[in-house]
Amino acid sequence: MSSPPLLRGAPARTDLTGTGLDERRPDAHGPDAAELADITGRIREHIVAMCAGPEGGHLGGSMSLVEILSVLYFRVMRHDPRFPGLPERDVLLLSKGHGGIALFATLCEAGYFPAEDLDEYARPGSHLMAHPHPEIAGVEIASGSLGHGLALGVGYALANRLDGSARRCFVVMGDGELQEGSVWEAASVASAHRLNSLTAIVDRNGLQITGGTESVNSLEPLADRWRAFGWRVVEADGHDAEALTSALTLPADLDRPTVIIAHTVKGKGVPFIEGQAKSHYARLSGRQHQRALNAVRASAGTPAGGDRR
Amino acid sequence: MTTAPAPAPARAAREVYRDTVAELLPGEPRLVVLDSDTGLFGGVDFGSAADRYLNLGIAEHTLMGTAAGLAREGRIPLVNTMAAFASSRAVEAVKIDIAMGNLPVLIAATHSGVSAGHLGPTHHALEDLAVMRALPHMTVVVPGDAAGTEDLLRQALTLGGPVYFRLGRGATPDLPAGPPVRLGKAQQLRHGTDITLAACGPYPVLAALEAADLLESEGITANVLHLHTVKPLDTPALLSSLGVRDTVITVEEHWSSGGFGSAVAEALSAVRPVRVHRMALPDEFVPVAGSQRYLLERGGVSARAIAERARASLDSRRGGIR
Numbered sequence: 001m002s003s004p005p006l007l008r009g010a011p012a013r014t015d016l017t018g019t020g021l022d023e024r025r026p027d028a029h030g031p032d033a034a035e036l037a038d039i040t041g042r043i044r045e046h047i048v049a050m051c052a053g054p055e056g057g058h059l060g061g062s063m064s065l066v067e068i069l070s071v072l073y074f075r076v077m078r079h080d081p082r083f084p085g086l087p088e089r090d091v092l093l094l095s096k097g098h099g100g101i102a103l104f105a106t107l108c109e110a111g112y113f114p115a116e117d118l119d120e121y122a123r124p125g126s127h128l129m130a131h132p133h134p135e136i137a138g139v140e141i142a143s144g145s146l147g148h149g150l151a152l153g154v155g156y157a158l159a160n161r162l163d164g165s166a167r168r169c170f171v172v173m174g175d176g177e178l179q180e181g182s183v184w185e186a187a188s189v190a191s192a193h194r195l196n197s198l199t200a201i202v203d204r205n206g207l208q209i210t211g212g213t214e215s216v217n218s219l220e221p222l223a224d225r226w227r228a229f230g231w232r233v234v235e236a237d238g239h240d241a242e243a244l245t246s247a248l249t250l251p252a253d254l255d256r257p258t259v260i261i262a263h264t265v266k267g268k269g270v271p272f273i274e275g276q277a278k279s280h281y282a283r284l285s286g287r288q289h290q291r292a293l294n295a296v297r298a299s300a301g302t303p304a305g306g307d308r309r
Numbered sequence: 310m311t312t313a314p315a316p317a318p319a320r321a322a323r324e325v326y327r328d329t330v331a332e333l334l335p336g337e338p339r340l341v342v343l344d345s346d347t348g349l350f351g352g353v354d355f356g357s358a359a360d361r362y363l364n365l366g367i368a369e370h371t372l373m374g375t376a377a378g379l380a381r382e383g384r385i386p387l388v389n390t391m392a393a394f395a396s397s398r399a400v401e402a403v404k405i406d407i408a409m410g411n412l413p414v415l416i417a418a419t420h421s422g423v424s425a426g427h428l429g430p431t432h433h434a435l436e437d438l439a440v441m442r443a444l445p446h447m448t449v450v451v452p453g454d455a456a457g458t459e460d461l462l463r464q465a466l467t468l469g470g471p472v473y474f475r476l477g478r479g480a481t482p483d484l485p486a487g488p489p490v491r492l493g494k495a496q497q498l499r500h501g502t503d504i505t506l507a508a509c510g511p512y513p514v515l516a517a518l519e520a521a522d523l524l525e526s527e528g529i530t531a532n533v534l535h536l537h538t539v540k541p542l543d544t545p546a547l548l549s550s551l552g553v554r555d556t557v558i559t560v561e562e563h564w565s566s567g568g569f570g571s572a573v574a575e576a577l578s579a580v581r582p583v584r585v586h587r588m589a590l591p592d593e594f595v596p597v598a599g600s601q602r603y604l605l606e607r608g609g610v611s612a613r614a615i616a617e618r619a620r621a622s623l624d625s626r627r628g629g630i631r
């Protein structure tokens with residue numbers, strides 16, 4: 001029987017020298033509260049700018065994600081924008097792909113690509129579309145069809161275990177997304193396999209396209225649902241960076257995966273659309289863009305009317 | 310007229326798959342087997358590599374997504390499920406999570422076609438070739454027998470991209486010896502000059518060979534091509550088998566829409582005007598119980614029906630209907 005040369009061995013461990021990753025997992029580190037607020041302010045500015053572009057964008061569910069993503073990329077995750085595919089990195093899977101522009105803005109601020117690239121969002125030929133895909137530096141998976149990310153996270157976490165690695169995998173989901181049955185299929189598998197390197201984060205802003213999640217297809221009691229599926233549940237204010245930092249750096253000493261239910265406000269930072277289902281997708285006029293920018297800058301303590309960057 | 314009985318079944322392709330994987334896994338650290346409660350494997354089958362056998366339970370979407378996550382982290386997952394579930398229930402995860410990333414995941418889909426027999430239409434997979442070959446990056450392989458299963462599996466694992474590996478349920482007969490089985494290459498099992506029979510899948514290939522026997526007794530000689538790789542299709546072999554002729558009969562265990570015959574028609578029509586007659590199951594859910602072979606013959610995928618179609622086609626050509 002023919003037996004062609006089959007497979008190479010497992011990937012070699014990468015020399016971490018010069019990658020910006022420590023061999024030892026750091027505790028929460030990175031910018032202090034004021035520095036992080038500056039970063040989240042800039043991310044929000046990027047998001048509203050993209051929503052003022054020719055196609056508009058998913059404004060509400062992107063604004064609700066800003067602290068979650070900035071805490072992950074600037075304080076919690078081990079990653080290096082110079083080496084997006086580094087095997088030792090922690091990974092983020094944005095399962096709620098309609099938060100794509102929040103991810104792009106965060107990756108930009110983290111150094112994965114220059115801010116000029118964001119100006120190309122949704123323009124013909126740009127890699128930056130409304131939903132993420134792995135052609136974009138720092139993006140792990142294609143998402144946007146909901147209910148996929150957690151299963152992929154199970155795969156990453158199983159790979160970590162097989163590698164004997166301490167890497168972590170974070171899966172960010174929308175709350176409306178939890179109406180997809182595949183989420184619970186994967187949640188069940190994750191706890192059955194005791195994947196304690198896996199952390200899910202639910203952006204619990206309470207709204208989906210057609211209204212409140214509780215009126216469309218109720219999710220409560222949400223924490224109990226996750227507990228019933230064998231997960232450790234932590235609830236946090238999803239706009240409180242310190243609370244999120246604490247939740248995301250809890251020791252993974254339990255024999256089960258963790259879910260952070262992050263209570264957020266859809267459209268956070270833009271008063272005229274905050275907490276409204278209609279913020280789901282917006283194409284901001286020039287005037288609306290300026291109003292949104294002013295509000296974001298006011299809350300971030302940045303003078304209004306300054307240069308965007 | 311009755312057709313000759315098929316040769317005795319030898320081994321089930323899915324058992325050959327199982328044994329080959331069990332042999333490969335301990336020595337190939339990148340391989341991971343993901344199961345969905347199929348019962349095909351037990352962790353003990355893999356000895357020291359048992360930690361790389363993971364049964365995720367009855368969760369086909371998660372099976373595909375998990376495979377994609379593992380593949381993105383450098384592993385080569387083999388996933389086990391039934392063809393009906395791989396190609397319908399889990400197909401969005403196959404499309405977005407696996408195919409889009411061109412990830413090295415081998416989907417071992419058992420119970421394909423009507424091989425599930427009396428298990429009924431929920432367990433028949435007569436759309437899977439159409440679905441899977443529609444996906445970019447996907448290689449689609451249908452082994453013809455036990456030996457071909459092992460050869461093609463070993464070759465498929467070196468591809469570095471997604472593979473849909475279509476297997477049946479029960480044992481099927483061995484095909485007659487032919488040229489070596491090479492992924493992406495047609496196997497010419499018989500030479501003839503009057504018509505080409507292009508077949509895919511164990512019983513369709515056997516039926517084509519049997520039809521060639523019937524035709525030969527009437528003075529008609531047929532080329533019989535075994536195309537175990539539906540995508541990429543070996544178009545050059547099909548073209549060279551045509552020679553100056555212009556007729557191909559395709560034979561498959563699939564609905565007539567979008568499957569192997571459609572692939573052949575698409576490929577040949579781009580090059581020259583060719584008549585492609587598709588012998589496939591009719592456009593209906595199979596409403597009765599029966600063995601794989603019974604259901605195929607009932608649906609018109611039989612040696613006799615192929616021979617009749619060949620005669621009719623050659624007669625019409627002689628009659629100047631062209």
